[in-house]
Amino acid sequence: MNEFLELTLSGLSLGTIYALIAMGFVLVFKATGVVNFAHGSILLIGAYAAARLQGDLGFWPAVAIGAAIAALAATLLDVLIMRRVRTSEPTTLAILTLGIDIVLATELIRRIGSSILTSGAPWGSEVVRIGNVVIPEARIAAGIVAVIIIAAFGVAFRFTDWGVAMRAAAADGRTAALMGIRLNRVAAGAWALAGALATIAGVFFTSFPSPGVDNATGLSALAAIPAAVIGGLDSLAGALVGGIIIGLVATYTAGYQGDLAFLGRGLSDVAPYTVMLIVLLFRPSGLFGEQKVTRV
Amino acid sequence: MSERIRQIPVAGALAAAALAAVLLVAPLGLSGFWLQTGLFAMAGGIAAIGLTILVGRAGQLSLGHAFFLAVGAYGYCYLAGGEQIPGVEAPAGLQLPPAVALIGATLLAGLAGAIFSPIAGRLQGIYLGIASIGLVFLGQHIMFNATGVTGGFNGRDAVDFSLFGLRFDDSSGTGSGELTKLWYLGLFLLAVSAWVAHNLVAGRPGRALEMLRDSEVAAATMGVDVGRTRATAFLVSSMFAGLGGAFLAIVYGRIVPETFGFVLSIEFLVIVVLGGLGSVNGAILGAIVVFGMPQVLSNYADSLPLVASPGQGGVGPTQLSRYLFGAAIIGVLLTARGGLAGIGHHLRARVNRRRADPVPTPAP
Numbered sequence: 046m047n048e049f050l051e052l053t054l055s056g057l058s059l060g061t062i063y064a065l066i067a068m069g070f071v072l073v074f075k076a077t078g079v080v081n082f083a084h085g086s087i088l089l090i091g092a093y094a095a096a097r098l099q100g101d102l103g104f105w106p107a108v109a110i111g112a113a114i115a116a117l118a119a120t121l122l123d124v125l126i127m128r129r130v131r132t133s134e135p136t137t138l139a140i141l142t143l144g145i146d147i148v149l150a151t152e153l154i155r156r157i158g159s160s161i162l163t164s165g166a167p168w169g170s171e172v173v174r175i176g177n178v179v180i181p182e183a184r185i186a187a188g189i190v191a192v193i194i195i196a197a198f199g200v201a202f203r204f205t206d207w208g209v210a211m212r213a214a215a216a217d218g219r220t221a222a223l224m225g226i227r228l229n230r231v232a233a234g235a236w237a238l239a240g241a242l243a244t245i246a247g248v249f250f251t252s253f254p255s256p257g258v259d260n261a262t263g264l265s266a267l268a269a270i271p272a273a274v275i276g277g278l279d280s281l282a283g284a285l286v287g288g289i290i291i292g293l294v295a296t297y298t299a300g301y302q303g304d305l306a307f308l309g310r311g312l313s314d315v316a317p318y319t320v321m322l323i324v325l326l327f328r329p330s331g332l333f334g335e336q337k338v339t340r341v
Numbered sequence: 342m343s344e345r346i347r348q349i350p351v352a353g354a355l356a357a358a359a360l361a362a363v364l365l366v367a368p369l370g371l372s373g374f375w376l377q378t379g380l381f382a383m384a385g386g387i388a389a390i391g392l393t394i395l396v397g398r399a400g401q402l403s404l405g406h407a408f409f410l411a412v413g414a415y416g417y418c419y420l421a422g423g424e425q426i427p428g429v430e431a432p433a434g435l436q437l438p439p440a441v442a443l444i445g446a447t448l449l450a451g452l453a454g455a456i457f458s459p460i461a462g463r464l465q466g467i468y469l470g471i472a473s474i475g476l477v478f479l480g481q482h483i484m485f486n487a488t489g490v491t492g493g494f495n496g497r498d499a500v501d502f503s504l505f506g507l508r509f510d511d512s513s514g515t516g517s518g519e520l521t522k523l524w525y526l527g528l529f530l531l532a533v534s535a536w537v538a539h540n541l542v543a544g545r546p547g548r549a550l551e552m553l554r555d556s557e558v559a560a561a562t563m564g565v566d567v568g569r570t571r572a573t574a575f576l577v578s579s580m581f582a583g584l585g586g587a588f589l590a591i592v593y594g595r596i597v598p599e600t601f602g603f604v605l606s607i608e609f610l611v612i613v614v615l616g617g618l619g620s621v622n623g624a625i626l627g628a629i630v631v632f633g634m635p636q637v638l639s640n641y642a643d644s645l646p647l648v649a650s651p652g653q654g655g656v657g658p659t660q661l662s663r664y665l666f667g668a669a670i671i672g673v674l675l676t677a678r679g680g681l682a683g684i685g686h687h688l689r690a691r692v693n694r695r696r697a698d699p700v701p702t703p704a705p
Contacts, residue, residue, distance in 0.1 A: 135467040144670025151663040309486030318475035329463045
């Protein structure tokens with residue numbers, strides 16, 4: 046029972062990290078209709094910059110600068126490349142981001158090489174005991190930070206002008222533009238925010254119990270894509286739920302690996318994708334996604 | 342269609358004949374390295390034809406192509422292999438004749454595509470693309486763990502191909518004998534695949550797919566069964582991938598799970614975008630570029646500036662080709678939508694001094 050509690054708590058924490066990544070994914074999709082496969086590379090840019098800078102600057106300033114760099118990189122991608130093909134089909138846009146991802150990921154992986162860069166988070170490998178339940182501090186910190194960010198984000202999305210502009214642009218771009226909302230600015234803002242969210246997620250993702258930023262970080266961040274899809278690509282609340290589902294599934298399958306041995310080794314890597322396929326089988330638009338029905 | 346056939350200029354027919362002649366005598370003059378590279382490109386070309394039909398014609402994105410190559414490759418090894426040598430533990434197999442196994446592997450990949458059809462038929466475009474990522478990871482998990490069939494991490498050997506007692510191995514002792522025979526086998530398979538694909542896209546199925554891509558509603562109104570047609574496109578595409586994968590296994594001689602990862606799926610997407618979405622010939626050209634470039638770069642790494650030999654620091658051949666592929670995708674999608682096929686078409690149109698029929702419209 047203790048084990049189950051421990052796994053559940055760290056699964057929830059991992060889930061909020063996935064949720065941060067998935068929210069960036071959804072944000073970009075809602076604002077620009079782009080399924081952004083370069084999201085993993087943007088995360089890696091931020092996490093890599095933060096890990097590189099933390100030695101000189103300390104942890105929090107490094108994270109802030111890393112987030113700023115990732116936000117800038119994401120904005121540049123939108124302004125320089127994606128803006129030029131705004132009206133293309135989603136498939137074309139997605140392939141374009143894959144091309145961008147190939148270039149970025151190759152360069153980052155080449156720079157990282159075989160080294161592992163620690164995130165330098167202040168909580169290290171300490172654990173907290175509550176009764177018989179043992180949880181790493183890093184996981185608690187990740188959960189708290191993620192919840193604060195998600196809450197702030199939800200409030201901003203609902204009550205600020207920026208949030209209204211975002212929602213209007215997503216609901217009906219044409220009308221929003223006629224109402225004086227600058228779609229390009231909304232789009233660039235969404236990309237920037239996605240980059241910053243991804244960096245914060247990336248820093249936690251590479252903190253304890255993970256050894257640090259290595260050349261596989263981008264690929265493991267790919268597991269946030271199932272999170273976004275499970276929730277529904279166009280639903281921010283869905284991204285949160287999807288992230289938590291993926292976090293729990295990944296943690297349970299890793300924790301109970303011994304009991305699940307008949308399903309093979311490395312199950313926790315593949316479980317998120319399996320859950321995604323099962324969900325898609327029953328709900329092609331995800332759990333909270335808008336179902337488009339065409340009547341003729 | 343018949344008008345189009347009559348329009349083929351004599352020059353074009355001559356060029357095709359010359360190309361065929363060159364390809365047929367090529368093994369006599371090429372070294373083993375180039376033959377090997379050519380064989381990879383042929384395997385890639387066969388598989389890429391399937392993807393270009395799916396993405397370019399049907400407008401359905403798939404990032405799971407590597408999975409179906411894997412089904413074909415392991416399917417061939419399983420159906421043809423399984424010879425147990427006492428004292429050596431080997432993965433199971435059915436020991437069928439290799440030619441039967443090759444066909445069986447293609448059908449097996451089609452079966453895998455059919456099993457996926459509840460998802461492939463219902464999801465549209467980009468959504469299918471994301472869902473199909475799941476297949477790649479699921480496939481790798483199975484390849485690593487189903488050791489009885491796949492050999493697990495270490496992979497398994499592929500049986501040499503043979504047909505009517507003619508073995509495609511090195512028995513003649515000329516060194517490149519195996520590669521030469523495989524070259525002709527590859528050419529044959531590629532030609533058949535291209536022929537089937539051309540007929541498919543030029544005929545009723547191709548028109549149904551294009552209509553579905555451009556407007557689901559219009560297609561449904563004209564009597565195209567949307568779900569079924571999508572699922573069929575996916576199935577056909579996975580069969581091409583299966584055949585390509587099986588041939589790849591024969592060329593490699595040994596297959597390991599790592600070959601069939603997410604990266605391979607993306608490479609195939611590079612191939613079809615570079616070649617021009619929807620163009621069968623373009624897919625073959627793209628496969629030559631994408632499978633050939635890393636080989637060429639690493640072969641000439643010493644004499645090229647900026648390229649480091651493997652193991653040194655700096656930009657290696659694999660990385661350099663990655664940069665080029667990524668840049669090529671961005672460049673093609675931003676500027677020249679038709680890809681290599683489109684460029685070829687423009688050149689030909691200019692040479693002919695008249696408007697040739699338009700390039701197969703890439704997925705918008």
